[in-house]
Amino acid sequence: MKIENKKKAKQLRMILIFIMIFLIIGILSVDYALREMLALEDTRVLGYELEEENVVLYVIGEKIYIANEKIEEIYVMLETGYSRIMDEIYHLFERIKNVGRNRHFF
Structure with missing residues (x-):
């Protein structure tokens, strides 16, 4: 069932x-x-247009302007966050891999 x-x-x-x-x-x-x-x-339901300083989004007949600088800032922020997460995952796997090994401290 x-x-x-x-x-x-x-x-x-x-x-x-x-x-x-x-x-x-x-x-x-x-x-x-x-x-x-x-x-x-000018009017579209959905779409986008690339300009020199802005990206124009068309949503249900309305235009939304987004500055290219803001997009670049968000891209850099996402890129650094992704690299930090991947580094943490890599270190986590390294710690898991080394769990049963004997460690000698000199």
């Missing part, structure tokens, strides 16, 4: 994921077709 319920739940999740994907593809294709027919350039 539990196995059948797990299978049904997994199938339901997959169906919902496919429905969301088709919904997003449908919205984007209708948006593209409508903008082509009406010759609209």
Whole structure:
């Protein structure tokens, strides 16, 4: 009984994921077709545009400007955090690997 319920739940999740994907593809294709027919350039449902000083995100017809400097700061912050986490994981594995060894201190 539990196995059948797990299978049904997994199938339901997959169906919902496919429905969301088709919904997003449908919205984007209708948006593209409508903008082509009406010759609209500025409004989009979803999208982005790269400029010299900013990245412009289009979300449901609204423009969101993000400075390239802020993106660079966030990128550096994520990169340093990732390297610290990887160093900690490496040291953790080294300590686990050396658990049963005899240590001699001189």
